[in-house]
Every structure is written in structure tokens, then in C-alpha cells.
Amino acid sequence: MCAKYGLLAALVFVASIAQAGPAIQHWQTQNGARVYFVPAPELPMVDVRVVFDAGSARDADKNGLAALTGAMLAEGVKTATGELNADEIAERFASLGAQFGAGADRDSASVSLRSLAEARLLQPALDLMAEVLRAPAFPAAAFERERNRMLVGLRQQEQSPGAIAGKNFYKALYADHPYAGEPGGTEQSVGRLTREDIAAFHGRYYVARNAVVAIVGALNRAQAEALAEQVAGLLPSGERAPALPAVAPQAAQTIRIPHPSTQTHILMGQTGMSRDDPDYFPLLVGNHILGGNGLVSRISNEIREKRGLSYSAYSYFAPMRVAGPYTLGLQTRNDKADEALQVLLDTLSNFVAQGPTAKELKAAKQNITGGFALRLDSNSKLLDHLALIAFYDLPLDYLDTYTQRVEQVTLAQIKDAFQRRIKPEQRVTVIVGGGAQP
Amino acid sequence: MYKRFILLLPLLLFLGAAYGADSATHEFKLNNGLKIIVREDHRAPVVVSQVWYKVGSSYEYSGITGISHVLEHMMFQGTRKFGPNEASRIISENGGRENAFTGRDYTAYYQQLEKSRLPVSFMIESDRMRNLLLKEKEFEKELKVVMEERRLRTEDDPESRTYEEFNGVAFQNSAYRNPVIGWMDDLENLTLNDLKDWYRRWYAPNNATLVVVGDVDAREVHKLAQSHFGPLKPGKLVSPKPRREAEQNGVRRVTVKAPAELPYLIMGYPAPVLNSLKPEDRWEAYALEVLSAVFSGGGSARLPKRLVREQQIAANASAGYNLYARAPDLFLFDGTPAQGRGSMELEQALRAEIKRAQDEPVGTEELARIKAQVVANRVYERDSVFGQAMQIGMLETVGLGWRVMDEYLDRINAVTAEQVQQVARKYLIDDRLTVAVLEPLPMDPDKRRASAGKGGHDVR
Numbered sequence: 001m002c003a004k005y006g007l008l009a010a011l012v013f014v015a016s017i018a019q020a021g022p023a024i025q026h027w028q029t030q031n032g033a034r035v036y037f038v039p040a041p042e043l044p045m046v047d048v049r050v051v052f053d054a055g056s057a058r059d060a061d062k063n064g065l066a067a068l069t070g071a072m073l074a075e076g077v078k079t080a081t082g083e084l085n086a087d088e089i090a091e092r093f094a095s096l097g098a099q100f101g102a103g104a105d106r107d108s109a110s111v112s113l114r115s116l117a118e119a120r121l122l123q124p125a126l127d128l129m130a131e132v133l134r135a136p137a138f139p140a141a142a143f144e145r146e147r148n149r150m151l152v153g154l155r156q157q158e159q160s161p162g163a164i165a166g167k168n169f170y171k172a173l174y175a176d177h178p179y180a181g182e183p184g185g186t187e188q189s190v191g192r193l194t195r196e197d198i199a200a201f202h203g204r205y206y207v208a209r210n211a212v213v214a215i216v217g218a219l220n221r222a223q224a225e226a227l228a229e230q231v232a233g234l235l236p237s238g239e240r241a242p243a244l245p246a247v248a249p250q251a252a253q254t255i256r257i258p259h260p261s262t263q264t265h266i267l268m269g270q271t272g273m274s275r276d277d278p279d280y281f282p283l284l285v286g287n288h289i290l291g292g293n294g295l296v297s298r299i300s301n302e303i304r305e306k307r308g309l310s311y312s313a314y315s316y317f318a319p320m321r322v323a324g325p326y327t328l329g330l331q332t333r334n335d336k337a338d339e340a341l342q343v344l345l346d347t348l349s350n351f352v353a354q355g356p357t358a359k360e361l362k363a364a365k366q367n368i369t370g371g372f373a374l375r376l377d378s379n380s381k382l383l384d385h386l387a388l389i390a391f392y393d394l395p396l397d398y399l400d401t402y403t404q405r406v407e408q409v410t411l412a413q414i415k416d417a418f419q420r421r422i423k424p425e426q427r428v429t430v431i432v433g434g435g436a437q438p
Numbered sequence: 439m440y441k442r443f444i445l446l447l448p449l450l451l452f453l454g455a456a457y458g459a460d461s462a463t464h465e466f467k468l469n470n471g472l473k474i475i476v477r478e479d480h481r482a483p484v485v486v487s488q489v490w491y492k493v494g495s496s497y498e499y500s501g502i503t504g505i506s507h508v509l510e511h512m513m514f515q516g517t518r519k520f521g522p523n524e525a526s527r528i529i530s531e532n533g534g535r536e537n538a539f540t541g542r543d544y545t546a547y548y549q550q551l552e553k554s555r556l557p558v559s560f561m562i563e564s565d566r567m568r569n570l571l572l573k574e575k576e577f578e579k580e581l582k583v584v585m586e587e588r589r590l591r592t593e594d595d596p597e598s599r600t601y602e603e604f605n606g607v608a609f610q611n612s613a614y615r616n617p618v619i620g621w622m623d624d625l626e627n628l629t630l631n632d633l634k635d636w637y638r639r640w641y642a643p644n645n646a647t648l649v650v651v652g653d654v655d656a657r658e659v660h661k662l663a664q665s666h667f668g669p670l671k672p673g674k675l676v677s678p679k680p681r682r683e684a685e686q687n688g689v690r691r692v693t694v695k696a697p698a699e700l701p702y703l704i705m706g707y708p709a710p711v712l713n714s715l716k717p718e719d720r721w722e723a724y725a726l727e728v729l730s731a732v733f734s735g736g737g738s739a740r741l742p743k744r745l746v747r748e749q750q751i752a753a754n755a756s757a758g759y760n761l762y763a764r765a766p767d768l769f770l771f772d773g774t775p776a777q778g779r780g781s782m783e784l785e786q787a788l789r790a791e792i793k794r795a796q797d798e799p800v801g802t803e804e805l806a807r808i809k810a811q812v813v814a815n816r817v818y819e820r821d822s823v824f825g826q827a828m829q830i831g832m833l834e835t836v837g838l839g840w841r842v843m844d845e846y847l848d849r850i851n852a853v854t855a856e857q858v859q860q861v862a863r864k865y866l867i868d869d870r871l872t873v874a875v876l877e878p879l880p881m882d883p884d885k886r887r888a889s890a891g892k893g894g895h896d897v898r
Contacts, residue, residue, distance in 0.1 A: 043820055045818060090736065090743070093738075094736050094807045094810065094811055095803070096814075097813055098814070099818070114818060115814075145750055148776060149754075149776070152774060155699040156699060156774070158699045158881065159595070159698050160595070161594060259881070261594040262589045263589045294530075295514075296523070296527050296530045301523075307579070308579035308580065308582030308583050308586075309582070311586040331590055333589060363531045366530075366531045366533060367530045367531060367533055368533075369533065370533020370534070370555070371534060372533070372552075373483045373484050373552045374484050374533070374550050374551075374552070377823060378481075378822050378823070380821055380822070
């Protein structure tokens with residue numbers, strides 16, 4: 001429906017959690033994959049997600065490699081007991097009523113399965129998932145086709161001023177860092193990918209020590225242990241991917257890209273924070289007030305509620321393995337772009353200079369802590385959090401202590417954190433639209 | 439988060455929408471006509487509360503298109519009790535999330551809350567059901583916001599523009615021809631008085647359904663609803679005109695030229711829906727539902743298998759059908775040609791698949807696969823309290839009633855291969871086809887001028 005909606009919802013939701021969380025059980029498979037499990041006996045179903053440190057940050061000079069590897073997993077498997085092609089794999093999952101998916105972002109590659117808990121359906125679905133992870137055949141013909149589809153997807157994105165803005169924002173923010181490239185790659189880089197590249201990437205990164213397994217469903221501990229071994233236990237142990245380099249800040253710049261659109265899309269920001277950033281909570285709560293709480297936030301109030309300049313105006317931190325971006329964004333009709341950008345800048349500067357009011361801080365804390373239960377009210381949301389905790393090595397009591405840590409944030413901490421961290425000399429602004437000059 | 443967004447494509451959202459018959463769903467009606475449906479789901483200490491109104495773009499007529507959606511935006515702009523945006527602030531401070539959406543057949547408002555905060559939702563919804571202020575200043579500003587929304591979703595998205603023009607041609611008399619967000623010219627000429635009339639006409643307890651799903655006690659919810667909504671006066675309702683389509687006799691074709699990188703194709707055939715079928719013919723809607731799954735129900739379906747993987751004519755292709763529409767609708771196909779392929783080839787390939795569905799019955803295993811997915815989906819969809827409330831609210835609002843979802847599994851299971859073939863033959867008829875094609879113009883304005891000039895010469 002609306003990509004921006006989904007994206008932001010996911011980020012904000014990942015960024016704020018709390019109160020008494022579920023009891024998370026944690027262990028390792030015999031070959032070294034870390035397993036996280038929450039029993040959910042209410043519905044007769046099971047969700048399992050295997051997450052590898054194999055996102056586009058591992059593409060090196062072959063941008064698009066992680067994404068294409070993910071897309072190729074279910075295109076064919078070859079094992080000692082036989083071969084299956086893409087049709088047979090899809091048919092088998094469907095006939096079991098199972099839902100299978102795979103994908104990659106900058107930090108990680110994920111493979112997910114949702115199945116009914118009934119053993120005669122669950123067991124063969126898990127076996128197939130394990131084969132897809134362990135023994136993908138990467139057939140040459142399928143490789144050509146999927147690479148072409150990726151190229152079509154890239155051209156489709158060129159139609160969208162929002163997508164163009166996002167790509168250029170990352171590129172400017174991260175320069176030579178592995179986060180600079182898009183998970184989908186470029187026409188040039190994808191055009192150069194080979195089947196051998198994919199096989200090598202899979203061999204290096206789809207290994208047990210580089211994997212976490214998150215499980216939520218109608219299982220007991222013994223069943224979950226068996227499931228984890230079944231899905232990931234046959235992967236080679238391998239090695240964890242090395243640490244990503246730290247992010248070097250870039251000098252401020254403004255990039256204008258002409259586009260035949262009626263609106264101008266503006267993205268503004270700088271590199272932000274990592275998952276283990278010491279300023280995590282002050283920045284999170286502060287941004288909730290500035291631009292992270294939908295129409296109730298300051299940015300939306302100034303841009304949309306007061307002036308009617310944009311349908312969506314927002315700001316968010318995307319916490320990643322190393323510093324993810326801090327983004328402020330909006331779209332407005334071309335002739336209003338300068339005005340909207342100025343209001344956005346003023347709102348940010350004012351917030352950094354003055355910090356939030358006591359009333360705003362109280363309201364933000366009430367929103368984050370009072371809505372804690374909503375963040376964990378389904379198996380799929382539980383799975384999202386579990387996979388996040390697992391992948392980023394967050395403590396098992398992360399959810400239990402979350403509201404407390406939000407409550408502890410003070411006005412002074414927010415003001416201090418924003419003043420130290422938000423730097424005009426590192427600000428990147430990307431402006432895409434018909435109002436932009438080449 | 440982003441409230442006031444609109445539901446655009448009705449494609450596969452509700453495919454496989456069903457949930458087992460259960461005693462945990464309760465139905466009440468207040469004296470003023472407000473219908474209340476409560477489903478208890480005690481898995482988590484949360485509640486979702488939704489108010490659905492029987493009004494949407496299919497209730498609109500020429501000159502005021504988009505009015506239902508603009509009114510939805512204005513519902514956040516103040517009553518005597520709460521100032522503009524104030525209700526949103528109150529919900530936020532109660533840890534809640536809220537939004538609203540407008541579709542062809544409904545307008546709905548919702549809050550997701552920790553279960554003890556349900557009264558906050560009822561306080562706000564009962565107030566704005568009858569006491570909206572509708573002031574000029576807020577209207578002027580909010581109309582600009584809606585126009586920005588239209589630019590974002592439609593003007594600057596060539597596939598959206600193609601879909602909009604497609605609807606305008608595929609439907610002649612049906613109100614489904616109008617975009618939910620409205621034509622830009624109608625938005626520009628909308629007045630505050632238009633909105634006041636529209637609000638008075640449709641926003642009343644006897645035109646609404648309150649749906650509550652979550653960790654609640656149904657009788658308590660009933661009592662709470664009585665105290666908040668009970669005092670509201672009912673309105674005088676006038677049913678919208680049926681606006682039935684005349685029979686189509688010949689293919690209709692639309693071309694949309696717009697700056698784009700890729701061509702895009704949409705095809706549609708008029709199709710009945712549960713609402714428009716006599717009880718004895720209702721199997722047809724379920725057979726069309728299965729037919730749509732034969733084409734594009736997951737990775738093993740025919741369009742991904744044959745058009746994307748085997749023939750490599752399409753980069754993407756899908757079919758869509760909504761058996762729960764309020765009025766007769768379309769059976770849709772859409773797709774993007776693969777690299778080096780054109781929309782004409784894609785159209786021919788889709789029509790060849792249609793012919794195959796008409797000539798041969800669906801295979802036994804193929805049908806079994808589709809049914810296996812439907813069975814599993816009935817469990818999966820219970821994972822989301824929000825999704826359950828959506829189902830109930832939507833079915834009530836289009837006039838089918840929420841119990842229809844309890845029939846879904848049995849009705850789908852009863853569909854035979856012959857019935858699927860029968861509806862394919864009956865409804866996917868050449869002379870009833872509408873085709874829209876997006877013809878890309880260069881994205882770079884300089885190249886566009888150059889190629890337009892050149893194209894002109896070539897034609898001559």
C-alpha cells in the first residue's frame with residue numbers, strides 16, 4: 001500500500017519496547033548457531049526465522065550480492081537424496097499450508113517460515129527450509145532470470161522520487177562505508193554479478209556461527225531444541241562475519257536531483273546511532289518528541305498541522321550494527337520546497353537549542369510505556385523482537401528493562417545528547433523533484 | 439502513525455479471510471441503531487476499537503469525488519470538546535496508536551490500546567460521531583494536506599495513474615470508477631458546506647458499526663458503549679442509488695503516457711460479488727476466489743510459475759478479486775513485462791492463461807494446494823487482533839455480516855474444478871475486457887522533448 005508507512009512503523013516499533021517482556025529461552029545448536037525461543041501455546045502454529053550476518057554490508061565491491069543470494073535460495077536445492085526446482089519447492093510449501101520468505105537488508109539476511117504446528121505439516125516444511133538454507137543449487141537459468149528481475153526492480157525505483165532520494169541519502173552519508181550501497185545494488189553492479197559470486201557468498205556467510213535462530217510457537221523446550229537442530233544443525237559451523245568498520249562522519253552537502261514529479265522529496269540528516277549506543281534512550285525519546293510519534297510530533301505539527309505543506313513529515317533514528325542514519329523527511333509540491341525545508345531546519349535547530357519541554361517529555365514517556373503491550377501482542381511481533389534481540393546481541397532482559405530505561409531519561413540528557421550529536425557541519429540534504437535545479 | 443491514509447488497491451487483501459465459528463464473538467445493538475460487535479481474544483492485554491461508517495468513495499457522485507476521504511481527515515480537526523489534533527494527543531498520552539482509512543465502501547477510525555484504556559476510545563469516537571465542528575481554517579489547511587497525499591500516491595506514481603484511468607474506463611456508471619482520494623479538480627472545488635452536508639448525511643449511530651477485539655469482557659464493553667454512544671441521536675438515512683453497470687460489448691483500451699522507466703499493464707473483467715449474487719448463485723463468488731488463487735495465490739500459482747519463471751514474459755504478474763465488495767466489481771490482472779518484453783506480449787500471455795483456465799479444469803493437486811493454504815490461513819489470521827477487527831468491520835459495513843467469514847472455509851472447500859472452469863468461461867469474456875497500458879515517456883525532460891519531436895516525424 002504505502003511503503004513509507006510500513007517502513008516507519010517498523011522502525012519506530014523496533015526502536016521502542018518495554019515493561020515485563022516474555023521469558024526468552026536461549027541456547028546454541030551443536031554447530032554454534034545461537035537460538036532464541038518464546039513458547040506461544042495459544043495458537044496451533046509455529047514461526048521460525050533464521051537471521052545471518054549477511055546483509056548488503058557484506059557485498060564488498062559486488063553490490064546487490066546479498067539480496068540476490070537471498071532471492072536465489074528457493075530457486076532450487078540439491079541434496080544427497082535428490083533435487084528440487086523452484087516450482088517443486090513452492091508447491092511443497094504451499095501444499096503444507098506453510099509460508100516461506102527470504103530477504104536481505106543492510107545488516108542481515110533473513111529466512112522465515114510460518115507453519116501449522118501439526119507435526120505432519122510442520123516436519124516436512126522444516127526439512128525443506130533446512131535444505132533451502134544448506135544446499136541451494138543456484139541453477140544457472142534461474143540466476144539469469146532473477147538477476148534480470150532485480151534489474152527491472154531497479155528501473156522501477158527510478159520512477160519514484162522517494163526511492164531516488166533514499167538511495168542518494170545513504171550514498172552521501174556513508175561514502176566508502178559498506179552501508180553506502182543499496183541492498184538492491186545498481187544496474188551496473190547487479191549486471192556484473194555471477195552465479196559463482198552467489199555460491200561463494202552463501203558458502204562464507206550462511207553458516208551456523210554467523211546465524212541466529214528465533215522461534216515463537218506452540219512448542220515445548222525439547223521440541224524447540226529439536227527444531228533448531230533440524231533447521232540449522234546441518235549448516236557448516238563456519239565463522240562469524242568480522243566486525244563492520246566504524247562510520248566516519250562526512251562533510252555537509254546538499255544534493256539536488258531533478259525529477260519530473262509534482263512534489264519535491266526532501267531527506268535531511270546525518271549518521272546517527274548503533275544498537276549499543278550509550279545515548280540510545282535519550283536520542284530515542286528525544287526524537288519521539290521531535291518527529292517520531294506521527295502527527296503528534298513537533299515536525300509534523302509545524303509542517304502538516306500548522307501549514308498543510310506535506311502529507312508526511314517525520315524524523316527517525318535507524319539503529320543498526322554500527323551507526324545507522326538519522327533522517328528527517330517530507331514531500332511537498334515543488335513550489336513549496338524551499339519553505340518546507342526552512343521550517344524543517346528551524347524546527348530541528350530550535351529543538352537542539354532548547355530541548356523538549358517537561359510536558360512533552362512526560363507525554364512521550366506515557367506514549368512509549370503505556371503502549372508497551374501493543375508491541376508484543378502477536379506471535380509475529382514477538383518474533384520480530386526476538387530476532388532483533390538475537391541478531392544484535394541485546395541482553396535477554398532487554399524487553400523487561402525497556403520501560404524503566406525510557407522512564408529514566410531526563411530533559412537534560414536529551415538536550416545534552418542532541419547538542420553533542422546533531423551537527424550541522426555533517427548534515428546531508430537530498431532534494432529530488434521538479435523544483436530542483438540540476 | 440501516519441493516520442488518515444487510504445486503502446487503494448482492493449486486490450488480495452482479504453483473500454483467505456476467514457476464522458472459525460466461535461462463541462467468543464458477541465453482537466449487540468443500541469436503541470439508536472449503533473451495532474456493536476465484540477470478539478474476545480485474551481492472548482495479550484490489549485484492545486483494538488474501530489468505528490466503521492457506511493460511506494466511502496462509492497457513495498460519492500460527480501463533482502464531489504474524494505469528499506469521504508477529506509471528511510475522514512477533518513474528523514481529527516476538532517469538536518466542541520476537543521481542539522484540532524487534541525484527540526490524537528490524548529490517545530498518544532494513553533499509550534495508544536490510532537489512524538483512519540477510507541475505501542470505496544467504508545470509512546473507519548481506530549485505536550489500539552492497552553485494555554484498560556478502552557474508555558478513551560469511546561469518549562473520542564462518540565464525541566466526533568455527532569459533534570464535529572468543521573471550521574474553515576482547518577479545512578483549508580487539511581485540503582492542502584490531502585492534495586499533497588494525492589500528489590504522493592497518484593500524480594507522481596505512473597502505475598497509480600494508470601490504475602486510476604483504468605477504473606474510469608472499466609466502470610461507466612458504477613461509482614467504483616472514481617478514485618478514493620478524488621479527482622484533483624474536485625478537491626480544488628470542494629467547499630466546507632459540501633463537507634457539512636456529507637457529515638450530517640452519513641455520520642450517525644444507525645450508519646455505524648463499533649468493533650472491539652481483544653482482552654475484554656463483551657458485556658462490559660456493551661455497557662461502556664451504551665454509556666458513551668447511547669445518548670447519540672440517530673440520523674435519517676437515504677440509501678445510495680445502485681448505479682448498476684450496463685453490459686459491456688467490446689474491448690475497451692486506455693493508454694497512459696507518463697514519465698516512467700517501465701511499461702505496466704492492467705486488465706479487468708466485470709465480475710459479480712457475494713453481495714450481487716442470489717443465494718443459489720453465491721458459489722460463483724467462491725469459485726472466482728479460487729480462480730484468482732489458481733492464477734496468483736503464492737509462488738506456486740500459475741502466473742509466477744509460467745509467466746515469470748517459465749516463459750519469462752513478466753517480471754511480476756498477479757490476479758485479484760474481492761468477493762466482499764459492496765457492488766459488482768472486476769476480476770483483475772496486472773503485471774510488469776520482463777526485460778526486453780512488451781506489454782502486448784504480456785497481455786497475450788495473460789489471455790493465453792485465461793484461455794487455459796477456460797479449456798481445462800484445474801488439476802486435483804493444484805486445487806488441493808489452494809485449499810491447504812486456505813485452511814492454514816484461518817489459523818494464521820488469528821494472530822492479529824487488528825486483522826480480526828478489520829474483517830468483522832468490513833463485512834458488516836458492506837452489508838454481508840461478519841458471520842460470512844465463518845462460511846468461508848466450507849464454501850471454498852466445496853468449490854470443484856468444474857466450477858472454477860465454469861466461472862472462468864462465464865466471466866472472463868473477451869468483449870468485456872478493459873485493458874490499460876502505461877507507455878513510458880523518458881524521465882529526463884530534455885530527452886522527452888527530443889523523442890516527442892522525433893516520434894511525430896516518424897509517424898508522418
